[in-house]
Amino acid sequence: MGLKGRFPTGLMNCTSITGVDLSNNDLSGPIPDNISHIIGFVTSLDLSSNNFSGEIPQELGNCSYLNVIRLDHNQLTGQIPLQLGLLDRLKTFSVTNNLLSGPVPNFLHYNVTAENYANNLGLCGKPLEACTGTSKGPSTGVIVGAAIGGVTFAAIAVGIGSVFYYLKVSMFEKSISKMKLSDLMKATNSFNKDNIIGSGRTGTMYKAVLEDGTFLMVKRLQDSQHSAKEFVSEMSTLGSVKHPNLVPLLGFCMANKERLLVYRYMPNGTLHDNLHTVDEVDTHLSTFVNGEFGDLGYVAPEYTKTLVATPKGDVYSFGTVLLELVTGERPTHVAKAPESFKGSLVEWIMQLSGNSQLQDALDRSLIGKGVDNEIFQFLKIACTCVVPNPKERPTMFEVYQLLRAIGEKYNFTTEDEIMMPSDNGDTDFMEELIVAQEVRGGN
Structure with a gap:
């Protein structure tokens, strides 16, 4: 179609629209943060082969009717919102050929393969390689x-x-x-x-x-x-x-x-x-x-x-x-x-x-x-x-x-850290409230 410019926010006025296909154009700029208000009832979103940049908005996870999300071949950066893993109707998902990094979502209702994430900067987590420092899994x-x-x-x-x-x-x-x-x-x-x-x-x-x-x-x-x-x-x-x-x-x-x-x-x-x-x-x-x-x-x-x-x-x-x-x-x-x-x-x-x-x-x-x-x-x-x-x-x-x-x-998580003992042995541990004799025989 040869379209240029930003994401057309006027789509929010198209109340009967069920699919958005803007692929193979020259659209640029960020995907709007309020994407769920623009295409809240859309079942298919194809923004592939454009020049969209910035992060994938977390609001996309609120578009609960989506069956298809294609964001491949853009300039998207940052982490894929974990909320996308909750989309229970999703059947197609692709973010190949972007600049994305960080852990990928755990899709609960859709089997994502490594091919769906190909050619990005540093994505990690199943089905890709384990993220640094998490290969052993949480204790x-x-x-x-x-x-x-x-x-x-x-x-x-x-x-x-x-x-x-x-x-x-x-x-x-x-x-x-x-x-x-x-x-x-x-x-x-x-x-x-x-x-x-x-x-x-x-x-x-x-x-x-x-x-x-x-x-x-x-x-x-x-x-x-x-x-x-x-x-x-x-x-x-x-x-x-x-x-x-x-x-x-x-x-x-x-x-x-x-x-x-x-x-x-x-x-x-x-x-x-x-x-x-x-x-x-x-x-x-x-x-x-x-x-x-x-x-x-x-x-x-x-x-x-x-x-x-x-x-x-x-x-x-x-x-x-x-x-x-x-x-x-x-x-x-x-x-x-x-x-x-x-x-x-x-x-x-x-x-x-x-x-x-x-x-x-x-x-x-x-x-x-x-x-x-x-x-x-x-x-x-x-x-x-x-x-x-x-x-x-x-x-x-x-x-x-x-x-x-x-x-x-x-900013609810800035100070809300889970504190675990260090490996240097300096951490205080609880006291056993029992003497050795009682453990052995209870005398």
């Missing part, structure tokens, strides 16, 4: 920390009213002296039911009071199948993760078959309380605190068949929490659903998604504050976490990356 600690970081940002993004202060502080604010099992028994009044804070699939949490008046929380794990060596290793990994909104794990205790976790006392209630009340408190999260992720409404469907906890099951549980945040609904009861609906929050979301009514799930109090696109994108991320097939769910680290990509627009 367990990073995944745990990433989950907490994701929830932290999510809470801010949807405005649940919590006040977060991101401070790089050590998890070990104050060492507690070594304790014997008998000390913890005394502090909980022999695990008296009157001291129970909460119970879940993994164990029961008790309020503990030391002789000096210090309050702690002690979680008594049930039916732990881990050997002493495995348990110590896992606790060391978990204890090395530091984040201001992660409940500090101060120590652990092993005696015969007993497995006890010791936390700093949190007086402001459970995760459920903080999600569904309006009090302004600093939120601290831990899947260990009260076992809520193991309770009804959070458990992945495959667990009822296998009774085996898996990382993808954790993603499902995490996704349910994200859905609570963005919908304002409880996991087992949906107030906005028709009276005849008796299913869970996840089942309601899947029903709305199948009827192209996903926007109806959003908490109305979140709409109209200038971040509607981000809120809907957040909802879509949550939906990918709770799909029935665990193989189709993203990893926790991928969820973190997607949430972080949204937050970077508002």
